[in-house]
Amino acid sequence: MNGSEGGIPAKGVGERTFVLTGGTGFLGSHLMAALIGRGDRVVVLGRASEGKSLSDRIGALLDWFGLERLRDRLETIESDLMKPLLGLEADRYAALCARACPVIHCASDTRFSERKRREITEANVHSLAGIVGLAKDSRAPFFHYVSTAYVVGTGTAVTLCREELSDSGEFANVYEETKAQAERQIAAECGRVGIPFTIIRPSIVYGDSRTGRSIRFNALYFHLKSLEFIRDIYLSDLRTNGGRKSRDHGVSLDENGNLRLPLRVFLPRRGKIDLVPADYFVAACLRIIDHPRSGAVYHVTSESPKDLGELASYCERYLKIRGLEIIYGEPDGIALSPPEALLNRFIETYRPYLADGRQFDRSHTDEATGGLRAPELTYEIFKRCMDYAVSVNWGSGLRSMRTD
């Protein structure tokens, strides 16, 4: 581990004020809710979007969390991390600095698209100067950076990923690459100006395992959504168009109402997918923030990553389909049916995470969290989360608080 020991904050739980970025995003909003829920105060830095003020956007999220009553524990400051003094008037910036709050930097562009490299790099790397500058100017007692477990990259031969800064040069996408770059920049800059810092690396986060609720429906959800949409195309064909095309593709309904839908998913190798629920992420984060060690990296990951075959069986059960088959190897020379070609294209972006050989060392996390473990993703939890996703139409029912 690099860095020096940080001290336990002078103020106790429920008495502190944090500066938080990314409060309108998936992870940031959950952290924000948890912090104010236990009595802390949060100053949210962010932007207005699509004609909605930051305050309105946060207000919509508080409604969703059922925490409207705690509105007075929140302060919103519309700011721009790319601008000097975060785009604030000098006296406003000075007043913010004077509060000397710990900073949690959650804001991030989570897209994987190479064609968005410029915007992603701007959001994930170039914006650091502003927020680290605030930490420095305010003599922040701590700077916590929410990163991703996948900054270790794909090129490493090491299967056990240590809780330390990585210098891997090969990444699955520009998101991983820029998050790794950001980690190194934060470590260097915080070290240079003497700000204690932590780096918190969650793996793939889905909704709340206890309630199934979520405001984002990518990653785990995307695969089910893809399957559901393909399923519905055939159900519609069978029910309203006589099913001629379905028959051509070997798709049929069995006597139990299950759809026989032969779909082969091709993955390069055997591996697992590391998933943690939002409630675990929040609980682990809070403990890390409460007991931080400067310079430490924390893997907020699962002890029991899932095999894709098991997840596929969850999907089949949930969607009442049969015929999903995971094949390890490239589909070279194999003729894909139209739905197979479509499904394999849909999941292309997430393919590196579906058959992942990486295992994550959790020593620091275990130490900070007292051995707190993510609940295993059982079918019951899976169903709870998907039921919620379907009930809000994969997020279109939550349009008023879109976070991106």
Place this chain on the structure above:
Amino acid sequence: MDDALKTAKNCRHYAMCKIDYLGSGVCPSGLEKYYDSFYPRGRMALYAALVEGRIPVTQKAVEIAESCDLCGKCDYQCYFYTELRPSRVMEALKDFVSRHLSEGGAVEQAPEDPLLQQIRAIVGEEWAENDRGIAVTYSRDPCPIAAPQMPAYVVLPRTREEVASLVKLLRAAGVSWAVRGNASQNMGLSMSTGAVIDLNRMTGIEFDEKNWVAKVGAGVAMFDLQREAVRRGYRVNAAEPTALVCGNVVCSGIFSTFMPAYGTAADNFIDADFVGPDGSLFSLSDKSAPNLFAFRQADEPTPGICTGMKVKLHPTTPDETGVLVPFDSLGKALAFVKDCAVRRIGVALAVLGSEYISAFLSPTKSLAAEVKKIFAEKLGIPYLALVIGDSHAIRSVAEMGVPAFDQRLFRSIFLGLPSLRSARWLELLGELSTHEPYSYLNIKGFAEMAEVALAPSPAQLLRDVDADLRPFFETVYARPEMTDLVWLNTFRILSSRMGREKQYWVNIVYLPLEGALIEEIESEFRRVAERHGLKHDLGFVTPLDGGKRCILEYDYFYDQTDPDEIARVQRGAMDAGAVIMEYSAKLGTIRWIRHVVNQGISRKENLLYT
């Protein structure tokens, strides 16, 4: 305003009731009588004039009303491109006249007129009229800058010699004249208080295949010529389907998506016969003929009346097909079509705006609005580049690495359009596109999946269409050509629904095919439209002359029955004209359609480069 009057006043004057583009046949009385007045369009104009008291019931008005047998063909033709139902106007006209007669109302007889007798001596008794029931159907044009003019005479000559005699007679009598073609909605050029010369009786087409030409009379419509050419395995460069070939060439030169291969202006004909403003006869290729191949950047008077033309025929190949290439920005779409034009890939090329494509695909206005939104918002496709070519050309497009809607997928989307509204999988396609735009089009079997998902069929497409018209349109859409990009462009049907929601004013400019310049001018047009509160959109951009130049059409839409909207589009048209003049003066490489009027027969190079 009653529904019939509202329909009558909304006639777009596009004249689709005068050609048999749906295979339903054409109004029989129109075919027999030739006068516009005996076509549905004329009856709509007559009904509006009678109801509004602009003319009394006349002898010809009675004849016109009675000549309609309510066969309903006009409903098919008009509904297809405007969603209007003219047969209701036909019924109302017949009711109006019959009520007037049963109530003992007077019927005006046209006055004796010595000049009319002289005109009739030239063209025959039944081919010249001064009856106001006839004249009123030639008195208006929905063009926002055209004031109504009631002609004293309407004349339908049959031969070049008759035209020459007529022009001499009118000139000697000091009577002004204007020539009337078919599609007269846009320029306001076809009206006169003197005589309107309707050329619709001059309908001969002769093919001289050894010399790759078709000799056409002045009354031949583009659709009819193209039909005959295609029947023989050729193609002509065709303007709007109802436009008369000769009139269109003289007026503006033909522009179509085939211009990259076939050119414009004088590229499209070998020779043309004229009757000069003084009644003299000349052909363009005569050594002593006036030099109409020259071009001057100014408003020019009419060179006379083109009475016939030898139009170029082009060969086709059986492997021609079309693709539509999606783009998220105009700049990228322009760069692509320019690349194709420079490399001579394809016979037809264009960048089409989303209004253009969504209006055509949708059988109703309301679906068109939804589809436009789906294309722009869900699919992220505000622009489509059209390429038509043989198998080599289409293979080249694929090798250029752009995802495209091929003919099969186009057909699925077209006939499955209503399903697109509720297609939830589009959201996933949208997410895919954030990584790699339109990459789903490259998924093997995507067209087949789209067929499963959209269940394309004529019945599916037409479910929002008026129930009584559905059986007919199901047979129309079951025909392969109605979903064939090659046919739809060859016959210019693809653009026919542009004015369905509202009439439109076209801003047309010839300019260098440079993305930055075009985007700049396009945004100027947009700003003008927004300033005047007009609906607006890019029509198309088509390359010319190997991608050195192009034609840009930007459209302003207006309600032709709303004085406020007409006033606003007038101001918008003026301001857009000022923009064009400013750029033209600044750059020297821009030509305005206004100055091409009456010079469409000039040499293309003179038009573009001098």
